Amino acid sequence: MVKFNVSGKITLGIEVRTFSKEVEAETENAARHRTYATFGSTNGVKRNKIKIEKVEKVS
Numbered sequence: 001m002v003k004f005n006v007s008g009k010i011t012l013g014i015e016v017r018t019f020s021k022e023v024e025a026e027t028e029n030a031a032r033h034r035t036y037a038t039f040g041s042t043n044g045v046k047r048n049k050i051k052i053e054k055v056e057k058v059s
Contacts, residue, residue, distance in 0.1 A: 003058040004031035010039060011049040028055050 007020040021038070025031035032055060036047045 001026060004028065005054075005056050005058050006031055006035045006052060007054045008050065008052040010043070010045060010051070012043065012045065022058065028057075031055055 001024040003022055003024055005020060005022050007018070010017050010019055019039075021035055023031050023034045023038070025034050032052055035052060036050055039045050039050055040047065
């Protein structure tokens with residue numbers, strides 16, 4: 001597994017917040033999906049309310 005730093009914006013009600021999250025995944029695409037799943041389960045937010053702007057590998 002590789003560590004990725006995923007950053008972007010999330011809409012919670014009428015408020016828009018920025019986020020930066022470190023996730024372990026095999027690919028960049030898997031890191032995106034894991035981020036969607038994490039925010040969905042913890043905050044009850046649908047994927048269309050999450051805007052991922054950057055995914056980069058942590059060395």
